[in-house]
Amino acid sequence: MTALFKKIIITYTFIYPFNFLVAAQDFQVSLLTCDPGDELYSAFGHNAIRVLDKNSGQDFVFNYGTFDFNVPFFYVKFTQRTLDYMLSVTTFDRFLMEYNYNRRSVREQILDLSPEQTMEMYKFLQINYLPQNRFYRYDFFYDNCATRIRDAMEEILGDQLDWNEDLLAEEKTFRNLIDEYVYRLPWADFGIDLALGSVIDVKAEEREKQFLPDYMETAFGRAMIVGDGPTRPLVKENRIILDFPERTAVLDLWNPHIIWWAFAMAVFILTYIGFRRKRLFKGFDIAFFSVLGLLGLLVVLLWFFTFHSQTKYNWNILWAFPGHLFLAIALLRKNTKPWVNRYLMAAMILANMTLVFWIFGWQSFHSSIIPILLVILLRTNFLYYNLKKFSVEQIA
Known part of the structure; x- marks a missing residue:
């Protein structure tokens, strides 16, 4: 994307916001869920928010999972947890390019938000994208690309959001949840178990499991909107954007x-x-x-x-x-x-x-x-x- 094109998009989208009370029904808000990749940083998958203007064709993805590799003392800050992540905005096509290149599936859940709720969500994202707000101190379990979206939904919908939690769900600790994703990476699994302490050997509540994108996707699929007309599911449509074969674990003697x-x-x-x-x-x-x-x-x-x-x-x-x-x-x-x-x-x-x-x-x-x-x-x-x-x- 050229610098001029970026400037046009940012100017049109953030300096001259649309009148949602009139045209919010023409906007579509979705949760994107991306499958895990082969590297440790991508082993847990990813979530992002898509906002599509069906009239103009403008199609943006709001991504809470980005950081700047050029920050001074990057690795020191990453190790000490003093590295800030940030909310970034890109076009939907550019967002998909990386996942298509790495052969990682992407699924979309189109949300059944009212025009007023859609307006509030977009305003929330606009405010979050302001330079003074877009950075946040990343925490793998409690403040990441998935939990930021969960927290946004809870703030926008308030008591109208019912997660409709599965009361019979299997009990899992935070370490159990991590193990589900790193079993394909045996040395990463070993390193994680060496580095993380007993504080992750506690039961994760259903809401807490949403730090993992797949669990966030499942939670959205089960959630309901109540008290806003007839009770309805949060997700009105599921779509597969990119579909690749699921990665399987390969026996590696070097483990x-x-x-x-x-x-x-x-x-x-x-x-x-x-x-x-x-x-x-x-x-x-x-x-x-x-x-x-x-x-x-x-x-x-x-x-x-x-x-x-x-x-x-x-x-x-x-x-x-x-x-x-x-x-x-x-x-x-x-x-x-x-x-x-x-x-x-x-x-x-x-x-x-x-x-x-x-x-x-x-x-x-x-x-x-x-x-x-x-x-x-x-x-x-x-x-x-x-x-x-x-x-x-x-x-x-």
Whole structure:
């Protein structure tokens, strides 16, 4: 779209708004739902609002899911949750280009709004698009491209909107809901379970599930408008705009479960050889506990030094503990200090506590950490009983 064309659209649409009281019946407001993509940022799908002027043919999409990659310190702000998302406006054709290129299906739910409600929705979007209003602080669960649309509908319709929630819907935690979308991306699934804490292992209410676009689409399809004439469904027509085959999960041998179990088997063999030859192979432990310590620092950073609410109370810190870095440094010495054995015992206890937290449901961990926990228990036990007895052969 050329700069001139953009200027014409913005001028005509936002500086000279239409008289909706006269012509609102010629406008059509829709919810667009886009299928998930192959990358993590697109793995959960997308929602947007379409406003079509059936007389002039002007066709706009209001998108709450955009951000500026050129913001200074983009990745730092993204990690700390200080990056603002924004409402953007584009034409419907341009919006579809990306989804057609990436072969992602797009569905439309045309809303059965009265002329007055249509006017209020458009005014709401106009005000939201003002430079001082278009930016907002993104939150994956509570303030995203889907929840912004939900909140807009609730503000416009008020008590006239009945979500008509399914009282028999399956109970799911926020982590369960995420898992439904990232199972196709095993390493992303592992990373998410490592980074997010126990705060997401709580039941998501039906309204809260609407942070996911597919659940938003289902909620719109079930919702009713009441007290505005005869009770009617919120959605009067469903249309398929783009239709592509559903993405299916492909078995990938390069996934955390296979890699970590293969790693654990290799460590069992290494430990057995060390026991038979009376060698410690401390080089492995220095590397292993260094990695665990660095992961622990990441957990601490996300827990205490960011504004993400979902990274709090993350009990992955029980096995990925920053203190393991001190153990790695201590093992570099030829003669280890007496505190090292006490620390090894503490590390065993922390690893076992991870299982306790898991069993009692205080946090759900990624199942692939089981072999990692076994390695921690094996090596801490091996070092605890043999550190003073065996000769040392460090491996590169």
